[in-house]
Amino acid sequence: MTVQPIRLFGDPVLRSQADPVTDFDKELRTLVRDLTDTMLDEGGAGLAAPQLGVGLRVFAFDVDDVVGHIVNPVLTFPDDEEQDGPEGCLSIPGVYVDTKRRQNVVAEGFNEFGDPVRLVGTGLMARCVQHETDHLDGVLFLDRLDAAARKDAMKQIRAADWYDAAKPPVVKTSPHGSGLFGLGR
Secondary structure (H helix, E strand, O other): OOOOOOOOOOOHHHHOOOEOOOOOOHHHHHHHHHHHHHHHHHOOOEEEHHHHOOOEOEEEEEEOOEEEEEEEEEEEOOOOOEEEEEEEEOOEEEEEEEEEEEOEEEEEEEOOOOOEEEEEEEOHHHHHHHHHHHHHOOOOHHHHOOHHHHHHHHHHHHHOOOOOOOOOOOOOOOOOOOOHHHOOO
């Protein structure tokens, strides 16, 4: 088993944009295995490489008994349907806040060997894919909250056992504009 420590809110790697994967080699396959093993061990729905301190565009997912990964994901949205529900993050343990996301998503990218993959997701899978792709862009789900919800989330974070007041994290507003749910539309 290759379970790795997960970076927590406040770690600068979580705010950095990840680089595209260019080498589909043994190192990438090891990263995919580490992501998958760590995610499964933690009981998460997804885990992105930056959460393990690796600045590459890859994430693993486990939703409705579908376990997989995607490298260099590009998302499209087939419609305007939306969802609003609780969302959490392994890098922000114990904090769950209702977060608006798109209901349906199509993710295109590659597997660990460089073969093209296409993932069509709805509901929880769509939420997971959007959440993990945000990680690859240095965006946290907190950035997608309105001011009141963000304030509540920060209160929960400051009360958490893992929070270090000596190293307070920076919370930023969504870089995706003020369109529908901050998705830049």
